[in-house]
Amino acid sequence: GAGVSQSPRYKVAKRGQDVALRCDPISGHVSLFWYQQALGQGPEFLTYFQNEAQLDKSGLPSDRFFAERPEGSVSTLKIQRTQQEDSAVYLCASSLEGGLPLHFGNGTRLTVT
């Protein structure tokens, strides 16, 4: 595709619900990153894939957060039993072979009520 595509654009979840956020990276991009951006803050790293391998998940805030990229293309970030503090914009970015530049999607704004 022309750019990194994320869906849904907006998601409202009740506390305790599970959510799944999707990222379609640019075709052929090997590296894929997930970031969390709280209101008024800079993006914080969550996890990194190279193809289907999750090479770094040090930024995932709890075991309720899980990410996968089973075929090395589309990735899904899943949050179980959502809490209010999970409310944020979740950004996906991709690049060729871990290099630069990183191309960001427009993000998914998650609101937990």
Place this chain on the structure above:
Amino acid sequence: GDSVTQMEGPVTLSEEAFLTINCTYTATGYPSLFWYVQYPGEGLQLLLKATKADDKGSNKGFEATYRKETTSFHLEKGSVQVSDSAVYFCAAIYNQGGKLIFGQGTELSVKP
């Protein structure tokens, strides 16, 4: 740990004013440095970058110089326009292929 710190906003300027947004980074190794911009309703876009000391990145009239002695990468523009209103993020990568570390962002509002 590694971190990036930038001046707090919001910054409000009149059109054609001079802009400086300060950014400093922790001096662990020799990171590559970036400025990203986020226009209202849009995703993050790379504005400019510098990969080694004394490099100057520039784009759309914006400039930033990689200063190793002061661990800084301040963003400057000589004459801002209303269309420059956005949130600006300073960021660093400390390892090849590693993760971007962002500052907290500085909101710029330019009034006509």
